[in-house]
Amino acid sequence: MQDLDQGTIEYAVSDRIARIEINRPARHNALTLAQIRRLGEELDRFDADGEADVAVLSGRGKSFCSGADIAEGQMASREELAASRAQMSVGHPFFALSSRSLHPKPVVAALHGNVLGLGLGLALDCDLIVCDEAARLQVTETPRGLGGYRHLALMKARGCGIWADEVCLTGRMFGAEEARQAGLFNAVAPAGEALQAAMAMAASIASNPPLSVRETNRIRRWHFSKLVREIAFETGHLKLHLTQDFKEAVRAMVEKRKPGPFRAC
Secondary structure (H helix, E strand, O other): OOOHHHOEEEEEEEOOEEEEEEEOHHHOOOEOHHHHHHHHHHHHHHHHOOOOOEEEEEEOOOOOEOOEOHHHHHOOOHHHHHHOOOOOOOOOHHHHHOOOOOOOOOEEEEEOOEEEOHHHHHHHHOOEEEEEOOOEEEOOOOOOOOOOHHHHHHHHHOOOHHHHHHHHHHOOEEEHHHHHHHOOOOEEEOOOOHHHHHHHHHHHHHOOOHHHHHHHHHHHHHHHHHHHHHHHHHHOOOOHHHOHHHHHHHHHHHOOOOOOOOOOO
8 A cells, every 4th residue: 555645545345335535635635647557456346346246436524526636746847748648548447447347236335524626536437426414516627727518517417417518617616416406426425425326236236146236337328438439539639737837827726816817739
């Protein structure tokens, strides 16, 4: 495991249910590149685990995931950014999280606290979503200049309609109940009970014949994976993480001030 300050990804199995937990509570589970790779390894472990039929993905501490680690990735030099891949593009470890499994076992996301940017994207990649009623959610890619197009497409695929247009174009914060009414989540749990509700949902799934569940989920994932690849193909050339607007948005966030002016470049 990595040093705790850098975060770990915890894995445990009980009663055919795997618990996968992001463990970096001091940073609200902001994900480093190393953690994203480690999360991929644990998802691979779940995929191959003959003792697990369904997984629950959660975050330790006060948040599910506050997004990508700013200090590591978004404050990098232009040369480092130019040599890197955008997080939503083919070839980035995050992109592979939803496309690497051989056995389409369901993953249930248990959301609480801050669910922002990459953290919300991670939740949208899961098969089912349970959210704490007090959670705070946002497509932060829009105000940071990275584009909320992937979130938009996946929200639309979940049936969120014109509500998805609004939250992805404004980049505003929104709550769990509002998102549930739009169709984004499978369930909203009372404050502090999202994990328990997700575990109960996972137990209900695990009570079914596993091959029946996997084949049903395989069809769902096939349609979603086609959509994700189409998005990556259509937007891979944009490289919004290299723009001056992205640089200004991140600098303003670090300096705790209103961003701008933006120059569309």
